[in-house]
Amino acid sequence: MDEGIGRMSPLFDLSAHRIPGHDACYYIPDFLTEKEEEYLIRKIEEYPQQRWKQLTNRRLQLWGGELTSKNVLISQAMPPFVNAYPDIIDRLKGTGAFTASPHGKPNHIIMNEYLPGQGIMPHEDGPAYFPVVATISLGSHCIFHYYQYKKDDAPERAEGRSIDSTPVLSVLLEPRSVVISEGALYRAHLHAIREIEEDVVTAGNAPAPPMLTDLGVPVANWDKVTGADTVRVMSEGGALKRATRYSLTCRDVEKVSQLKAFIKR
Ligand SMILES: O=C(O)CCC(=O)C(=O)O
Ligand SMILES: [Fe+2]
Secondary structure (H helix, E strand, O other): OOOOOOOOOOOOOHHHHEEOOEEEEEEEOOOOOHHHHHHHHHHHHHOOHHHOEEOOOOEEEEEOEEEOOOOEEEEOOOOHHHHOOOOHHHHHHHOOOOOOOOOOOOOEEEEEEEOOOOOEEEEOOOOOEOOEEEEEEEOOOEEEEEEOEOOOOOOOOOOOOOEOOOOOEEEEEOOOOEEEEEHHHHHOOEEEEOOOOEEEEEOOEOOEOOEEOOOOEEOOOHHHOOOHHHHHHHHHOEEEEOOOEEEEEEEOEOEEEOOOOOOOO
């Protein structure tokens, strides 16, 4: 039986999953099993409709609590399907990625839903979180791009800085995988998912890796993917059609209030 990554030991070697040339980004395929993925998607779909927050181009839910305007987490219990089965929080702790974070593990998850053609504009995740984010993908692949600000812009100008349109790093996120970004990639870069329905790849192999055809940039983790379709498209080229994707973006909020607030259960 496929056990996936399973319970990770303290000896888990995160550095083995580092994306070459990018010391602040790690890609771990098959972090969850297919059975766990199916279970999670079912739980997400069964969740009460009022838990969803509707944005203009996607829906999301907040798990673990809500952030105040002062970046304090008003903490609430995580759903059992991230704490017990599957034991996502413990498994992320086991990667060692959160060892230096204030609580040693994620305490907040933004769960996003994307239909084919939906995405997220380039943005930074901001100062509420310790600079590590672990993102689990369910249901579909996507291509996750990291961007930098144009060099000539004054760094002190918070608003309206222009973004270099060529990503510095593009990672193919397979369903059931986790991508972890930290450090400068978190603090000084932006990230985005383009609003397209399929991702077209031009075949490649070492030393010339597969490329995203329209952007002309390499798929940075092309030799770490494991899905039959993705492996084939890397070596033969072709299109990967997007389906509905759920992302669990797991972070550690530094400031937490245990105040159970005025929330009536
Ligand atoms: O869905 C994703 O993979 C990224 C979402 C994201 O960047 C965010 O919620 O801040
Ligand atoms: Fe983000």
